[in-house]
Amino acid sequence: MKVQVLMCTYLCFGFVLGLKEVRIQTPIAVKKGESTKLYCWYDIEGDPLYIVKWYKSGHEFYRYAPQEKPATKSFVVGNLHVKESESNATQVTLINVDVDAAGCFSCEVSADAPSFQTAIASGNMNVVELPFQRPIISGLRNKYRINDVLKLSCSSSYSRPAANLTWYINNNQATESFASIKYINNTEQNISMSTLQFQIKSDSFYNGTLKIRCSASIYDIYWQSTEVSAEEDKLKITYIEPISNVIGINYHQPPPNFQLGQTKLDGEIDIKVIGNSAVRIISHIITLKLIGVCRFFIL
Known part of the structure; x- marks a missing residue:
């Protein structure tokens, strides 16, 4: 023993x-x-x-x-x-x-x-087996406004195994706390798909541009990305200027004050009446005739 x-x-x-x-x-x-x-x-x-x-x-x-x-x-x-x-x-x-x-x-x-x-x-x-092309992003519009909902999809072609897809927003990785991210991996065809959805906020744009990137990776030997961008669609305020019938050139005093009976600028020249309406033409003819009658009585 x-x-x-x-x-x-x-x-x-x-x-x-x-x-x-x-x-x-x-x-x-x-x-x-x-x-x-x-x-x-x-x-x-x-x-x-x-x-x-x-x-x-x-x-x-x-x-x-x-x-x-x-x-x-x-x-x-x-x-x-x-x-x-x-x-x-x-x-x-x-x-x-x-x-x-x-x-x-x-x-x-x-x-x-x-x-x-x-x-x-x-x-x-x-x-x-690597994908034959970069990931494809679809669903992007050219411009977005604040409170719009952005919804994109990213797909990676056949590979073995199916590629992992990762979203980036303005170079920062998108997380579930900020955006809705869903992965749809077809294990039979080895195709990867993912959707990204979130509401546009004021800080979603950097210098007026929103960048979205989708990266496909397989282990440590494959990494390809596709990036798209959209611009901020800002609301434009249109100012409507009042229409003027009288245009003065080189005004040196305020325009005529019709409330005080002033219809002509004293000592001002180069006053042009614009507009081709029949009313303005008839008024001009009547004015000329009245001037002629007045001269007749004066003489």
């Missing part, structure tokens, strides 16, 4: 000293069709390396065994393509990554004598 206990203690102690800190480094996401590297870090504390194996969802697709020639060897697993010339004991290079390459990857490290220990670490990788 004592021997078994000692052996167990030795094995556990050997595991700690022989192989530790096995870590895997996988990218969060990779664009479809691109290449990427997966890393496996470990410390075998002086023991010789026996073998490193890589698995995709439990299926081995690459191994590195320093005692074998060649030391690297790859296996067919789905559409994974390993570039062995750029793969070694601590990394494996995948080229022309397809969407089915997404999933769980594992790195298994085994030390040689005297510890003969094995440890494994796992990590996930996503493969992204």
